[in-house]
Amino acid sequence: MTRYEFLKNLGLTGSALFAVTCLGGLQACGNSSEEDPQPTPNANQVILDLTQAANANLRNVGGSVILTDRRIVVARVAQDRVVAVTQVCSHQQNPNVSFNANANEFQCSVHGARFNTQGQGLNANGSNGLRVFTSTLDVAGNRVTISLV
Ligand code: FES
Structure with a gap:
C-alpha cells in the first residue's frame, strides 16, 4: 500500500489529500513518478x-x-x-x-x-x-x- 492509498483509506479526499501528500512533503509533487491523485x-x-x-x-x-x-x-x-x-x-x-x-x-x-x-x-x-x-x-x-x- 502506498502512502497515498493509506491516506485515502483514512478518508482524506480532494484538496485535503493534496495538502497532506504534497504540502506535507510525503510525496513529491509535480513530476512525481508515483501515481498522482485523481480529482475526487x-x-x-x-x-x-x-x-x-x-x-x-x-x-x-x-x-x-x-x-x-x-x-x-x-x-x-x-x-x-x-x-x-x-x-x-x-x-x-x-x-x-x-x-x-x-x-x-x-x-x-x-x-x-x-x-x-x-x-x-x-x-x-x-x-x-x-x-x-x-x-x-x-x-x-x-x-x-x-x-x-
Ligand atoms: S421563458 Fe422560461 S419559463 Fe418562461
Whole structure:
C-alpha cells in the first residue's frame, strides 16, 4: 500500500489529500513518478469525463449536455471554455433551458427567454438572468469540473 492509498483509506479526499501528500512533503509533487491523485468529486462538485459517451458533445465547440439530475446545462462555448448554467429558467422556473449553438446563447423553450453565455438576459423574459456555475475545462485531461457552491 502506498502512502497515498493509506491516506485515502483514512478518508482524506480532494484538496485535503493534496495538502497532506504534497504540502506535507510525503510525496513529491509535480513530476512525481508515483501515481498522482485523481480529482475526487465531492458533494459540491460535478466532474464530467469527456471520454464518456454521455459527455461526448462537450468535446466540440458548440456542443452541450444537460445534467437532468442536477438540472444543469453545460455548453462548450470555445476551444478552452465551458459554461454551466441552471436548466431552470428565471422567468417562471420551468426546467427548459438549453444551449443554442447557432446563436451561442442559452434559451428557454417555454416563453422564449434568451441569455448570453454570462447568464445575462437578452430579452424581457430573460431579464432576471441565469445562475452560472463556476466551471473549468481541462482539455488535456478531458475533464470538466463544475462547482455547485
Ligand atoms: S419559463 Fe422560461 S421563458 Fe418562461
